[in-house]
Structures are given as C-alpha cells and as structure tokens.
Amino acid sequence: MNAGAHRAKAEAIEQSLARCTTADYETVIEACMLAGTHWFNLALHATEPPLLDHDAMHAEFLTVGERRKIACVLPTALAALDTIESLRTPYVRGDLAGGAQAAQCALDSLAELRRAALHACTR
Amino acid sequence: MKIASHLEKFRRLDATLRRLDPGGDQELWIWTAMNAGVHLLNAALHACRATLESDSFHSQVEGVYAVPDRTTGMLHDAMHAPGDVMHVGQPPVAPPLPAGIERASIALRTIEDLRERFVRGSERADAQLQRDWRTAYATCVRELLAVLDTWQHQQ
Numbered sequence: 001m002n003a004g005a006h007r008a009k010a011e012a013i014e015q016s017l018a019r020c021t022t023a024d025y026e027t028v029i030e031a032c033m034l035a036g037t038h039w040f041n042l043a044l045h046a047t048e049p050p051l052l053d054h055d056a057m058h059a060e061f062l063t064v065g066e067r068r069k070i071a072c073v074l075p076t077a078l079a080a081l082d083t084i085e086s087l088r089t090p091y092v093r094g095d096l097a098g099g100a101q102a103a104q105c106a107l108d109s110l111a112e113l114r115r116a117a118l119h120a121c122t123r
Numbered sequence: 124m125k126i127a128s129h130l131e132k133f134r135r136l137d138a139t140l141r142r143l144d145p146g147g148d149q150e151l152w153i154w155t156a157m158n159a160g161v162h163l164l165n166a167a168l169h170a171c172r173a174t175l176e177s178d179s180f181h182s183q184v185e186g187v188y189a190v191p192d193r194t195t196g197m198l199h200d201a202m203h204a205p206g207d208v209m210h211v212g213q214p215p216v217a218p219p220l221p222a223g224i225e226r227a228s229i230a231l232r233t234i235e236d237l238r239e240r241f242v243r244g245s246e247r248a249d250a251q252l253q254r255d256w257r258t259a260y261a262t263c264v265r266e267l268l269a270v271l272d273t274w275q276h277q278q
Contacts, residue, residue, distance in 0.1 A: 001243075001245065008245075012149075013151060015148075016147070016151040024135070026135060026136055027136065030158065031151050057243070058183060061183075088183065089182050089198070093124075093207065094180030095124060095132065
C-alpha cells in the first residue's frame with residue numbers, strides 16, 4: 001500500500017472512531033490499533049532510505065533488527081504502537097478492570113502516531 | 124476467560140456494532156463484528172466443554188495466554204490447552220463440535236477473511252457485499268446463541 005492510501009485508511013478509521021467514546025473501550029482500542037498501524041506505515045514510507053521493504057502489520061511481530069532500526073529513526077511512533085498493542089490482550093480479549101482509562105491511553109498514543117507520521121512526511 | 128465475561132464482551136461489542144455502518148465504517152464494522160463473534164464463539168466452546176473456561180486471555184501469539192493477577196492487575200504469560208481461541212481455528216479445537224458451532228464458525232471465518240482486502244487493503248464493498256456481511260454476522264450470532272440457550276437449559 002502506498003503512503004497516500006495509508007493516510008486515507010487512517011483518516012477513514014478515525015472518522016468511524018469518532019462514533020465511539022471511551023465507554024466503548026474495546027472498539028476504541030482496536031480502532032486505535034488499526035488507524036495507528038496505518039499512520040506507522042505512513043511514517044515508515046517517509047523514511048529515506050526505507051526502513052522496511054514491506055508494510056508492518058503488528059509492531060510486536062517486527063524482527064529484532066527491524067525494531068532496532070525503527071527505534072533509531074521513529075522512537076516515539078514505535079513506542080506508541082507498542083502501547084496500543086499492549087492494551088488489546090487485557091482489555092479487548094480480556095476483562096481486566098480500567099477499560100475506559102486504557103481507551104484514553106490508546107487515543108493519546110494514536111495522536112502521537114499521527115503527529116509522528118505527519119512530521120515524518122514534512123521532513 | 125469465563126463464559127459470563129465473554130457474554131458481557133459480546134453484548135458490549137454488539138451494541139457498538141449497531142452504531143456502525145458496514146459501508147461508511149467498513150473497517151471498524153468488520154473488526155467489531157469479528158471481535159463480537161469471537162467472544163460469543165468462545166462462550167459457546169466453553170459451554171459445550173470443547174475448550175477450557177479459564178481465567179486467562181488469549182495473547183497475539185497463538186497458544187500463549189496472559190494470566191491476570193486479579194489483585195495487582197499484572198499479567199504473566201502461560202501456555203496451556205485451549206482456553207480461548209484468538210480466531211476460528213487458532214488454536215485448533217479438537218472435533219467433533221456441535222453442528223451449530225460448525226455453522227457459526229463458517230460464518231465467522233467469512234468475516235475474519237475480510238481483514239486483508241477490506242481493512243488492511245483498500246477495497247470498498249458494494250451494497251450487496253455489505254448485506255452479505257450482515258447476513259454472515261447474523262448467522263454466526265443466531266447459531267451460537269442457540270448453542271448457549273441449549274446449554275443454559277441443561278444447567
């Protein structure tokens with residue numbers, strides 16, 4: 001997928017996300033993961049030379065080498081996507097207490113990813 | 124996870140899904156329908172004792188579970204027999220399964236298989252496809268609720 005398509009997908013998912021509140025925390029966390037991954041890929045596309053020759057699906061499944069490279073260039077974006085992904089098991093698949101706060105954390109991380117992607121595109 | 128918790132998750136996700144449109148909210152509709160269906164599938168699998176009703180959550184890695192400490196909220200990883208499934212067939216569940224679960228799994232897999240083209244990819248669904256998705260979700264829910272209804276009457 002090219003950079004423009006990643007941005008369009010991220011913005012489309014964020015529009016749907018606007019229909020939810022932190023009370024819908026499972027859906028909010030998942031929407032942040034989906035939109036955040038598109039912003040993450042947009043940022044990766046903007047790096048020169050490219051850090052990956054493929055789109056990332058989950059930060060958790062990047063290789064150790066890929067993560068080390070990305071951490072050098074896009075540390076806040078990688079940390080933000082890691083944060084969102086870490087919320088899925090306990091609050092989406094699981095029933096740990098504190099889902100609304102977790103959703104707010106996911107939204108904050110999504111904002112960080114959006115900032116990082118748009119900043120990377122202007123460099 | 125426990126059956127009651129899966130059912131509560133299903134109710135919450137199903138309520139959110141009703142506010143979404145498979146056309147305008149394509150990505151989030153697919154994802155929310157999938158998550159709602161997986162929670163209901165887990166409840167039904169536990170109810171018919173095909174999988175273990177345990178206080179653990181499936182992680183992103185097949186077969187690895189996060190076990191909560193309910194006092195501290197901390198999680199630790201563990202591997203044990205299923206347990207919750209992450210998706211249909213992940214991890215595999217030993218047959219035979221009730222026919223209703225088999226039918227629901229086919230419908231749920233239809234929704235899961237939309238991820239690559241319509242969530243991660245750029246394809247858009249026409250009105251017929253959107254109707255097909257709603258039908259698949261309704262079939263999944265109807266079949267699984269019937270399994271759970273039978274189980275409740277046996278209690």
